[in-house]
Structure formats: structure tokens, C-alpha cells
Amino acid sequence: MAANRHTCDTSTRPYVLEVRGVAKAFAGVQALAGVGLGVYAGEVHALVGENGAGKSTLMKIVAGLEPADAGELWRQGRRVHVRHPAEARRLGMAMIHQELMPFPDLSVAENLLIGHEPAGRWTGWIDRRRLHAAAAGLLDRLGADWSPETRMGDLGVAEQQLVEIARALAHRAEVVIMDEPTAALAGREVARLFGVIGELRQQGVAVIYISHKIEEVLRLADRVTVLRDGRSLGTYPIGTVNRERLIALMVGRELGTTATQQPAREGPVALAVRGLGRAGKFDEISFQLRQGEVLGLAGLMGAGRTDLAHALAGLEPAERGEIWVQGRPVRLDHPRVALDRGIALVSEDRKRYGLVLCLPAQHNLTLANLRRCCRGAFIRPREENRVADERLGALGVRPARRLQPVQFLSGGNQQKVALAKALFTEPQILILDEPTRGIDIAAKADVYALVAELARAGKAILLISSELPELLTLSHRILVLRAGRLAAELDPRRTTQEEILQYAMPAS
Amino acid sequence: MRPQDSRPSVGGTRRLLCAAKGGGTDRSWLTRYGLVLALVAMSTLLFLAKPNFLTLGNLVNVLRQISINGILAVGVTYVLLAGGVDLSLGSLVALTGVVAASFAHPGEYPLIVPVGMGVLTGMACGTLNGLVVTRGGVAPFIVTLGMMTAARGLALVLSGGRPVSNLSPAFTRLGSGDWLGVPIPVLLLAAVAVCSYLLLANVRLGRYLYAVGGNEDAARAAGLRVASIKTFAYAVCGAFAGLAGVVLAARITTGQPNAGIGYELDAIAAVVMGGTSLSGGVGGVGGTVLGALLIGVINNGLDLLNVSSCYQQIVKGLIIVSAVWLDRRARRRRTA
Numbered sequence: 001m002a003a004n005r006h007t008c009d010t011s012t013r014p015y016v017l018e019v020r021g022v023a024k025a026f027a028g029v030q031a032l033a034g035v036g037l038g039v040y041a042g043e044v045h046a047l048v049g050e051n052g053a054g055k056s057t058l059m060k061i062v063a064g065l066e067p068a069d070a071g072e073l074w075r076q077g078r079r080v081h082v083r084h085p086a087e088a089r090r091l092g093m094a095m096i097h098q099e100l101m102p103f104p105d106l107s108v109a110e111n112l113l114i115g116h117e118p119a120g121r122w123t124g125w126i127d128r129r130r131l132h133a134a135a136a137g138l139l140d141r142l143g144a145d146w147s148p149e150t151r152m153g154d155l156g157v158a159e160q161q162l163v164e165i166a167r168a169l170a171h172r173a174e175v176v177i178m179d180e181p182t183a184a185l186a187g188r189e190v191a192r193l194f195g196v197i198g199e200l201r202q203q204g205v206a207v208i209y210i211s212h213k214i215e216e217v218l219r220l221a222d223r224v225t226v227l228r229d230g231r232s233l234g235t236y237p238i239g240t241v242n243r244e245r246l247i248a249l250m251v252g253r254e255l256g257t258t259a260t261q262q263p264a265r266e267g268p269v270a271l272a273v274r275g276l277g278r279a280g281k282f283d284e285i286s287f288q289l290r291q292g293e294v295l296g297l298a299g300l301m302g303a304g305r306t307d308l309a310h311a312l313a314g315l316e317p318a319e320r321g322e323i324w325v326q327g328r329p330v331r332l333d334h335p336r337v338a339l340d341r342g343i344a345l346v347s348e349d350r351k352r353y354g355l356v357l358c359l360p361a362q363h364n365l366t367l368a369n370l371r372r373c374c375r376g377a378f379i380r381p382r383e384e385n386r387v388a389d390e391r392l393g394a395l396g397v398r399p400a401r402r403l404q405p406v407q408f409l410s411g412g413n414q415q416k417v418a419l420a421k422a423l424f425t426e427p428q429i430l431i432l433d434e435p436t437r438g439i440d441i442a443a444k445a446d447v448y449a450l451v452a453e454l455a456r457a458g459k460a461i462l463l464i465s466s467e468l469p470e471l472l473t474l475s476h477r478i479l480v481l482r483a484g485r486l487a488a489e490l491d492p493r494r495t496t497q498e499e500i501l502q503y504a505m506p507a508s
Numbered sequence: 509m510r511p512q513d514s515r516p517s518v519g520g521t522r523r524l525l526c527a528a529k530g531g532g533t534d535r536s537w538l539t540r541y542g543l544v545l546a547l548v549a550m551s552t553l554l555f556l557a558k559p560n561f562l563t564l565g566n567l568v569n570v571l572r573q574i575s576i577n578g579i580l581a582v583g584v585t586y587v588l589l590a591g592g593v594d595l596s597l598g599s600l601v602a603l604t605g606v607v608a609a610s611f612a613h614p615g616e617y618p619l620i621v622p623v624g625m626g627v628l629t630g631m632a633c634g635t636l637n638g639l640v641v642t643r644g645g646v647a648p649f650i651v652t653l654g655m656m657t658a659a660r661g662l663a664l665v666l667s668g669g670r671p672v673s674n675l676s677p678a679f680t681r682l683g684s685g686d687w688l689g690v691p692i693p694v695l696l697l698a699a700v701a702v703c704s705y706l707l708l709a710n711v712r713l714g715r716y717l718y719a720v721g722g723n724e725d726a727a728r729a730a731g732l733r734v735a736s737i738k739t740f741a742y743a744v745c746g747a748f749a750g751l752a753g754v755v756l757a758a759r760i761t762t763g764q765p766n767a768g769i770g771y772e773l774d775a776i777a778a779v780v781m782g783g784t785s786l787s788g789g790v791g792g793v794g795g796t797v798l799g800a801l802l803i804g805v806i807n808n809g810l811d812l813l814n815v816s817s818c819y820q821q822i823v824k825g826l827i828i829v830s831a832v833w834l835d836r837r838a839r840r841r842r843t844a
Contacts, residue, residue: 336732340731352725353725353726354726356727357722358723358727364713367715367726367730368730370712377711378712379710379712381716421730450757
């Protein structure tokens with residue numbers, strides 16, 4: 001498959017930025033396994049891949065936000081070390097983030113030139129006239145027509161993004177990295193952004209463009225590099241690929257053939273949802289989940305999967321629609337209500353919603369159902385210890401770990417504590433949001449076995465995952481979310497990763 | 509659009525602090541030893557310089573001196589554990605002292621009335637603090653700063669700006685009497701500390717306080733009623749401030765509307781020296797009592813050494829900061 005790698009690049013133009021053999025592991029999970037990438041001046045170089053393929057990690061390394069475990073960066077033929085975002089900036093590389101980070105209460109000009117204000121050398125007194133003139137010049141280059149004195153917070157997302165790009169130009173960036181820049185933009189704003197990117201290309205700036213939107217990539221990029229599972233599958237001139245080919249590369253055929261093993265069981269309906277909606281997050285979601293069933297929920301980042309999970313767990317209640325649990329209508333407006341109805345969530349954001357990091361594992365385990373270890377209001381330490389031995393032991397967490405604050409545990413053990421905590425509430429309906437994110441292979445296998453076992457025991461499971469092989473293997477049915485709405489319901493025995501992605505990708 | 513964090517991030521320190529605690533069962537003995545060692549070292553030095561430091565009379569004196577600060581510190585431990593702060597304590601001491609004294613004239617009411625009124629007034633103010641923080645979403649610093657000002661004003665209004673005097677002997681005995689040779693304020697502190705220790709270590713609500721202070725989002729996701737739990741912490745803190753106000757009024761035999769200025773800071777200093785994190789979720793009452801003791805020994809020692817009260821304040825300030833700094837440094841090394 002990598003046969004045609006670089007075959008079209010017969011030119012001997014030097015790379016303005018080259019990445020060689022970059023590797024990076026998080027808590028034992030290999031996010032990048034020796035990725036190479038070469039970028040020319042004045043090209044738009046797209047970087048595509050599934051969630052978790054390593055795109056953002058790679059760019060964070062280039063931008064100095066994460067250190068690499070191995071590998072080299074070459075900038076215009078010279079080896080460079082980027083240990084800090086300021087170094088990346090000095091080397092002429094700038095990143096426009098998915099989540100913009102401006103100072104909303106400062107003016108556009110102040111945001112643009114922060115850290116580089118024209119100021120008296122000794123007094124530090126800022127020369128406002130020069131500041132505004134410099135900012136106006138930068139904004140002009142991008143065709144922005146608002147005043148540099150505008151308050152940053154008064155601008156829309158698209159305009160803030162342009163300011164970020166202008167800021168990159170202010171630092172004389174020659175390589176600009178854009179991570180999902182169109183994610184929050186409307187059609188007209190996208191067109192303007194593309195215009196700006198065209199301008200940058202004209203001016204000889206190299207743009208590295210990360211996107212999920214294949215159509216955008218095909219329309220905008222000169223070349224595209226595909227990442228999968230932390231490896232590069234090669235760089236292709238845009239004329240040599242099409243949508244189907246790119247998706248096939250992103251997914252990888254050898255993984256696409258795994259079939260589901262368990263037969264679907266026909267239990268009674270545990271959870272029914274009709275017309276569920278929450279402004280700006282998801283809308284018109286209807287489905288049924290039966291006991292003993294694993295219902296997979298696929299979708300890209302930002303498609304509303306986690307928001308839906310939060311609505312069902314009572315964290316951020318839905319605004320419209322109805323929810324029935326075991327045939328009875330419920331209003332899930334607090335996690336307590338959801339837990340009392342037998343719904344437990346294992347959040348994708350373990351550190352925020354899953355665990356109290358400074359509490360020991362066993363206190364986390366019992367937190368959502370502490371009553372079980374109590375007589376009256378008093379905690380029975382012996383009972384709590386016994387429960388911890390039993391529950392954490394069953395998931396293979398060593399006894400010595402029980403009393404350690406969970407922040408000192410590995411990602412895999414943390415996830416097991418989070419799972420055990422949810423299971424300790426004895427839920428009938430279990431929502432697993434990215435249950436294998438950031439954990440190692442062995443822990444993943446444990447989680448898979450647990451999911452299958454729970455389903456056999458009659459629990460209803462809603463499984464959210466960006467790892468499509470995982471979804472295909474574990475689920476009895478798969479729902480695909482796209483931009484907050486249900487795009488398809490698929491049978492994992494008859495579908496493929498390609499088909500899921502076709503439904504998940506926004507049609508533009 | 510930008511990630512919203514309810515609490516300013518103090519990542520590194522916080523993680524280190526977290527290492528030292530665990531809702532009552534997994535306290536770091538090293539941390540505790542550090543404080544105990546400081547206490548022993550300080551006492552030994554004082555004994556060498558002034559042998560009369562180690563007389564029973566003087567030690568009881570130290571305990572009596574720390575009792576009011578100790579009660580306040582135990583109360584504010586709840587609030588700090590839950591991730592908040594309470595600056596209104598000093599004013600609450602004055603307000604509740606005035607209220608209690610107003611009901612404590614000889615021959616008017618049985619003792620339970622002035623004491624109860626003082627404690628309930630404090631609890632009411634604390635509850636109000638908690639409700640505005642949790643339901644109104646105003647930062648605890650601001651809410652309790654407002655309460656600090658308002659409660660002081662209320663104390664002045666209720667007392668007409670004059671000390672409330674002519675108190676019954678039964679009431680003043682709460683401040684100056686003793687029982688089996690132990691001063692009553694010390695007994696009250698002991699009772700408050702022991703009950704709080706048991707509650708924080710062994711009662712469900714205590715565990716929930718740690719969880720809410722450690723990670724509010726995760727606590728809510730685990731089904732805890734975060735707002736009620738936090739409000740409870742402020743209410744307890746207010747009630748203890750009320751008790752401290754009663755004891756102070758009894759001891760100085762007047763309800764003083766100008767009493768208690770700056771007491772909140774001494775209380776918070778004791779809690780922080782005791783290893784409780786200012787960002788919540790970490791710590792406990794045991795450390796708080798040790799912290800209060802250490803401050804008491806410092807005060808007493810400087811008195812014995814005839815250091816003028818102006819210099820005392822400077823020395824105390826330096827010692828508080830260096831004690832906490834040393835403690836944090838030691839822990840950092842241990843976890844690194």
C-alpha cells in the first residue's frame with residue numbers, strides 16, 4: 001500500500017519542514033510510531049486520518065506543545081529542536097488551534113501583537129498608534145475589514161480565527177498549522193477562510209491542514225498525507241486520490257473484516273428515547289436499547305455523541321424529547337436521578353467526570369453508591385475494604401493500589417476504577433463513552449471481555465467509540481451520528497468501516 | 509468556547525497536596541510528623557530558653573489561648589476542604605457574641621438560650637454564605653467578604669455601637685470556668701474537633717465534602733448534590749464561628765461589636781499549616797488542630813520571651829509562611 005509513497009515527488013525542491021521518524025507514546029499507548037512528513041513552501045498539505053490516528057499529536061509535537069519520544073524535525077534543511085511553543089514561533093511555525101485561545105477582553109490589536117507590542121525599551125510604555133498601525137497592516141493582508149481596536153470577545157468564531165492567522169503572520173510564520181479550522185464555521189466563513197489560505201499559499205507560506213472533511217481536503221490541498229494508528233501511509237498529490245480511496249486508506253482493509261461474534265439477544269426494551277434534542281448539540285434522536293444488547297454509537301468528534309451520553313446520564317439534560325427507562329417516562333435532570341433509575345455513565349473525560357483524582361481508588365469506587373458500605377450515616381471501613389478487594393480485584397487492580405490516590409495509577413488502572421465505580425451502582429443501563437481511550441492493549445482486552453460479559457448478564461449497553469473495529473466487534477447494532485442527528489442504523493455483520501465513515505462524514 | 513474551569517488551575521501543587529490525604533484513612537504520616545516535629549522542636553527551644561514554658565499552668569494557658577482560634581479553624585476546615593473559603597469569621601464572632609450577650613443578662617433566660625442564639629445566628633449567616641455561593645454562583649471570596657462587612661455592621665446596629673455588658677455568671681463561666689481542671693473553652697474545642705474528625709473520616713457526608721472539593725464535576729456525575737454539600741460546609745463553619753463568638757463574649761464578659769477583627773486569617777493560617785489545601789479536597793481536622801497548636805505555642809513563646817507585640821506579628825507572619833513552604837517542599841521531594 002505504501003508502494004506509491006513519494007513516487008510523485010520527483011522534484012528536488014527542499015522541504016521547508018520535514019518530520020523524520022517521530023514517535024510518541026501516552027501511558028503506554030503508541031500514539032505515533034515513527035511518522036515522516038515533508039512539507040514544501042507554498043503548498044497546502046492536508047493531514048487526514050481517523051480520530052486517534054495521531055494527527056493532532058504530530059502537530060502538537062511540531063508546534064512544541066508536546067515533546068516527542070523519538071524522531072527529528074528539520075526546518076529548511078537544518079535540524080531543529082522544538083521544546084516550547086515560543087521556539088516553534090521563533091522558527092517560523094505557528095499553530096491555529098481547534099479551540100481558539102484569545103484574550104477576549106483585549107482589543108484585536110493587543111491580541112495580535114501580544115508579547116511583541118511596540119513599546120519604549122526602558123519604560124515598557126506601549127505605543128498605541130504604532131500598535132494599531134501594525135495590526136491594521138496584518139488585518140489588511142487577510143482582507144479583514146474591522147478595526148484593530150475592536151474587543152476580541154465581540155468577534156465571532158470565524159473572525160477570531162482570522163485574527164489567529166494574522167497573529168501567525170505577525171510572527172512571520174512560514175509554516176502555519178490549522179487543526180480542523182472549519183469545524184465551527186458557516187458556509188460563507190469557510191469560503192473566506194479558503195480565500196485566505198489561497199493568499200497564504202501565494203505568499204509562499206506552507207499550510208498544514210488537518211481535517212475530517214474529505215471534500216475540503218480534495219478541494220483545497222496540493223498534497224495529502226494519510227495517518228492511521230500512528231503511522232504514515234504515504235503522501236499523495238491530490239490529483240491521484242479520490243474520496244473513496246482516502247477513506248479506504250484511513251480505515252485500513254485488514255481491520256475492516258472483523259465480524260461480530262455474539263448473536264444479538266432480544267430482551268425487553270431497557271431504554272427508549274424519542275425526539276431527544278439539545279440546542280446546538282443534537283436533535284431528533286430516537287432509538288431503543290434492549291437488555292442484553294450492545295448498541296454502538298459512531299460519529300466524528302463533535303457529532304454530539306458525548307452530549308447525548310451526558311443527557312442520558314443527567315449531566316446536561318436534554319431540552320426536548322422523551323426518555324423511557326424500563327417502560328416508564330423519566331426526566332433525567334440530575335445524575336442522581338439517572339443513577340437511581342439504573343443508568344450509569346463511564347465518561348470519556350475520566351479526569352473531569354470520572355474520578356476524583358486526589359481520592360484513593362477505593363473511595364472513588366464507592367463514591368456513587370456509598371450507602372452500600374454504610375450503616376446509617378456511618379461508613380463501615382471493613383465493608384468498604386471488602387468491596388474494594390472484590391470489585392477492584394475482579395478487574396485486576398492490585399490490592400496495593402486500592403488506597404493510592406488514583407492520580408498515581410496508570411491510565412488503564414484509572415479506567416478500571418472508573419468502570420468499577422459505575423458498575424458498583426448496579427446499573428441496568430451502562431453508557432460507555434470511549435471506554436478504551438488512552439489505555440494499553442492488555443487493559444483494552446479486559447474492557448472488551450467485560451463489555452461482552454455484561455451484555456450476556458442482561459445489561460443494556462450504549463457503547464460510544466471512535467475505534468471502528470471496536471464498535472464492529474462489540475456491538476449488536478450501530479447508530480451513526482452526524483452533526484447531531486442520526487445518519488444511519490447499521491448492522492455490524494453487514495457493514496464496513498468505510499460505510500460507517502461515509503455516513504459519519506459531513507456531506508459538504 | 510474556551511475550556512471553563514470552575515477553579516483556577518494549580519496543577520502541580522494540587523497534585524502534590526493530593527498525595528497527602530485520603531478522606532481519613534490514608535493520611536500521610538510523614539506530613540503529620542513534620543508538624544509534630546516542628547511543634548516539639550519549637551517547644552524544646554522555648555523550654556531551654558524559658559524553663560517555665562513547660563509548667564502545667566502555662567501549657568493549659570496555651571490551650572486556653574488557642575481555643576477560640578481552634579474552633580474557628582476546625583470550622584473553616586470544612587469550607588476549605590469543599591473548595592471554598594470563608595472570610596466572614598471574625599465579623600461573625602463579633603455578631604454572634606453581641607447576639608449571645610443580649611440574651612445573657614442575669615436572671616433573664618436559661619444558659620441554653622444565649623448559647624443557642626449565638627450558634628444559630630452563626631449558622632444562619634453561614635448558610636446564607638453557602639446559598640449565595642452555590643445557587644447564586646458568586647465566588648466565595650466575594651460572598652464572604654460581603655458577609656464580613658455586613659455582619660460587622662449588623663453587630664454594631666444591634667449593640668448600638670456599645671459593648672453589651674452585665675452578663676450572668678453562668679454565661680461568663682463558659683469563657684473563664686473550668687471542669688475537672690480543664691478550661692471550658694478547651695473542652696469545647698476538643699468536642700468540636702473530635703466530632704469533626706469523626707464526621708470527616710467516618711460519615712458519608714464527610715467523604716462527600718472531600719469529593720466535592722477534589723473534583724466538583726466528578727462529584728456531581730457520581731450523583732452527589734454538590735450545592736447542598738457545599739452549603740452544609742458553610743453552615744457548619746458559621747455555627748462554629750457562633751460558638752467561638754459565645755466563648756469570646758463569655759471570656760471578656762461583654763458582647764463586643766468590634767471583637768474578632770482578623771480572626772479569619774489566623775484560622776485559615778492554622779488550617780493551611782495543618783496541611784489542608786486551599787484548593788480543596790485534601791486535608792483534615794487533625795492537621796488543623798496541630799496548626800492551631802503551633803500558632804499558639806509561637807504566640808506563647810514570644811510572650812514569654814518578652815518580644816514586643818509589634819515584633820511578634822512580624823515573627824508570626826514569617827513563621828507561618830516558612831512552615832508551609834518547608835512542608836510543601838518536603839512533600840514535593842517525596843512525590844518527585
